[in-house]
Amino acid sequence: MKAAGKVFRFGDDIDTDLIIPARYLNTSDPEELAKHCMEDADAEFVNKVGKGDIIIGGKNFGCGSSREHAPIAIKAAGVSCVIAKSFARIFYRNSFNMGLPILECEEAESIAPGAKLEVDFDSGVITNTDTGDTYSTRPIPPFMQELVKSGGLMKYISKTA
Amino acid sequence: MGMTITEKILAKHVDADKVEPGELINARVDIALANDITAPISIARFKESGAKTVFDKDRVILVPDHFVPNKDIKSAMQAKMLREFAHEHDLTWFFDGHEMGVEHALLPEQGLVLPGDIVIGADSHTCTYGGLGAFATGMGSTDLAAAMITGETWLKVPETMKFVFKGELLPWVEAKDLILYIIGDIGVDGALYRAMEFEGPVIDKLDMAGRLTMANMAIEAGGKNGIFTPDAATEAYVKDIAKRDYEFFKSDDDAVYAEVREYDVANIEPQVAFPHLPENTRGISEAGEVVIDQVVIGSCTNGRIEDLRCAASILKGNKTAKGVRLIIIPATPLIYRTAMNEGLFDIFLDCGATISPPTCGPCLGGHMGILAKGERAVATTNRNFVGRMGHPESEVYLASPAVAAASAIAGKIEGPDKI
Numbered sequence: 201m202k203a204a205g206k207v208f209r210f211g212d213d214i215d216t217d218l219i220i221p222a223r224y225l226n227t228s229d230p231e232e233l234a235k236h237c238m239e240d241a242d243a244e245f246v247n248k249v250g251k252g253d254i255i256i257g258g259k260n261f262g263c264g265s266s267r268e269h270a271p272i273a274i275k276a277a278g279v280s281c282v283i284a285k286s287f288a289r290i291f292y293r294n295s296f297n298m299g300l301p302i303l304e305c306e307e308a309e310s311i312a313p314g315a316k317l318e319v320d321f322d323s324g325v326i327t328n329t330d331t332g333d334t335y336s337t338r339p340i341p342p343f344m345q346e347l348v349k350s351g352g353l354m355k356y357i358s359k360t361a
Numbered sequence: 362m363g364m365t366i367t368e369k370i371l372a373k374h375v376d377a378d379k380v381e382p383g384e385l386i387n388a389r390v391d392i393a394l395a396n397d398i399t400a401p402i403s404i405a406r407f408k409e410s411g412a413k414t415v416f417d418k419d420r421v422i423l424v425p426d427h428f429v430p431n432k433d434i435k436s437a438m439q440a441k442m443l444r445e446f447a448h449e450h451d452l453t454w455f456f457d458g459h460e461m462g463v464e465h466a467l468l469p470e471q472g473l474v475l476p477g478d479i480v481i482g483a484d485s486h487t488c489t490y491g492g493l494g495a496f497a498t499g500m501g502s503t504d505l506a507a508a509m510i511t512g513e514t515w516l517k518v519p520e521t522m523k524f525v526f527k528g529e530l531l532p533w534v535e536a537k538d539l540i541l542y543i544i545g546d547i548g549v550d551g552a553l554y555r556a557m558e559f560e561g562p563v564i565d566k567l568d569m570a571g572r573l574t575m576a577n578m579a580i581e582a583g584g585k586n587g588i589f590t591p592d593a594a595t596e597a598y599v600k601d602i603a604k605r606d607y608e609f610f611k612s613d614d615d616a617v618y619a620e621v622r623e624y625d626v627a628n629i630e631p632q633v634a635f636p637h638l639p640e641n642t643r644g645i646s647e648a649g650e651v652v653i654d655q656v657v658i659g660s661c662t663n664g665r666i667e668d669l670r671c672a673a674s675i676l677k678g679n680k681t682a683k684g685v686r687l688i689i690i691p692a693t694p695l696i697y698r699t700a701m702n703e704g705l706f707d708i709f710l711d712c713g714a715t716i717s718p719p720t721c722g723p724c725l726g727g728h729m730g731i732l733a734k735g736e737r738a739v740a741t742t743n744r745n746f747v748g749r750m751g752h753p754e755s756e757v758y759l760a761s762p763a764v765a766a767a768s769a770i771a772g773k774i775e776g777p778d779k780i
């Protein structure tokens with residue numbers, strides 16, 4: 201599995217209210233949520249982001265509420281993966297359950313906004329196709345790989361039930 | 362090598378003698394909880410899976426509290442999904458209409474979450490129940506759907522960080538100040554993926570309301586759960602209300618901690634978390650001149666009767682400053698009635714407060730007190746992220762009920778000793 205796209209950079213502690221403000225949580229429709237993705241951090245984000253593009257965050261990305269609407273909004277906005285220095289715990293679980301791949305990468309912050317990346321999820325290697333630089337990421341724990349392979353938590357459960 | 366209380370509760374729920382940090386386990390859950398924002402997705406996943414029944418109708422709890430009484434048509438449709446699901450599956454505990462309160466205040470009060478439990482909720486503040494000596498943690502809707510079907514959830518056993526509090530509390534310093542102080546100290550990811558265990562002589566004397574307040578904000582330091590050792594105060598709180606049996610667990614003397622931090626509370630004054638992160642804390646003496654438009658006293662953090670009594674003791678005989686809107690939200694119907702019967706409503710109304718029915722309301726920028734552009738609020742809630750209570754250019758300052766009440770009177774952030 202691979203992803204490729206342009207980088208949108210955000211800072212540390214990007215919380216779930218920035219990813220999808222609570223005022224839009226009276227629906228769980230992905231298309232509706234996608235319209236407001238990252239709105240309070242960058243009101244223009246949804247107009248700029250293209251299919252397959254990649255969000256890069258600093259530490260503690262996705263902190264705050266347990267709202268699954270956050271990874272849903274990011275995925276429905278066309279983002280192919282999120283790379284950050286670290287993720288908040290609930291966001292991490294939710295993303296895998298949702299099928300939004302996310303990767304922890306210590307050097308995430310050295311990647312420039314607008315850079316073109318290729319991400320290989322099998323090897324965990326990120327390549328900056330502008331500069332040729334490569335970055336390795338922390339491997340996804342085996343159990344999470346099982347979840348992804350099964351197609352998310354619900355499919356995993358029906359398979360094992 | 363001994364175990365922490367968190368490890369013991371987890372081990373018990375997988376019928377093992379021992380679990381170790383880092384281990385992945387599939388544990389039984391005692392209670393699975395969701396609300397009107399998160400349950401609609403759980404219900405959709407439940408249906409997609411083809412499941413016919415929930416694992417136990419006494420142990421799946423739905424509370425429509427965020428946008429209820431419904432703020433608009435869309436939120437009414439979401440609440441209706443919960444209502445229909447609860448009816449279809451004959452859920453024993455569905456809190457609607459006049460029974461509805463803020464979930465994390467309601468469940469302990471109703472004796473539905475108990476010491477020794479594993480509670481998972483599709484709400485990040487599920488960690489509140491650690492105040493009772495339970496392992497409680499927030500998850501997403503899909504995780505919750507899976508637990509509703511199987512009665513189990515997968516968990517990684519967390520490492521534990523211990524926080525020890527010693528010394529004499531200064532006047533007006535409350536549980537909220539202690540937890541804000543910790544978050545200011547370790548940061549919003551200072552306990553990421555870890556259990557936070559609170560102990561020491563100060564904690565031993567803390568009432569249940571205070572313990573619930575502190576455990577509530579464990580997530581604000583990134584913690585997986587916050588937990589207190591159940592004791593005589595816990596027993597007194599649960600013994601008459603418990604709907605099931607419960608069990609007290611306690612960390613072994615030789616339990617292993619990832620980190621131990623000790624605080625002398627004599628150095629901790631009332632705290633205020635400045636925008637836009639709970640870690641931006643300052644002592645009240647360093648708050649400076651912050652003029653405010655609104656004060657909110659309520660939420661799962663500080664909407665309990667003890668909080669309202671504390672606020673009333675400061676508001677009594679005073680008036681809110683001109684131009685300040687004071688909104689008081691008793692977190693549950695029982696708290697609402699108790700406050701009314703104790704005469705607190707007269708105190709609140711006389712001083713110029715608006716009393717809201719139980720709801721999450723403005724805490725998450727839902728309704729009942731949204732901030733306009735440029736407005737500032739002092740709130741007893743738990744998050745002050747950008748746009749949390751309304752306009753992205755509004756500001757939320759987190760504080761205790763005492764500081765919130767004093768600020769409503771002063772019209773700016775103010776310590777209760779100044780009133």
Ligand code: SF4
Binds near residue numbers: 720
């Ligand atoms: S009161 Fe606030 S923090 Fe608590 S459950 Fe409601 S919205 Fe969440």
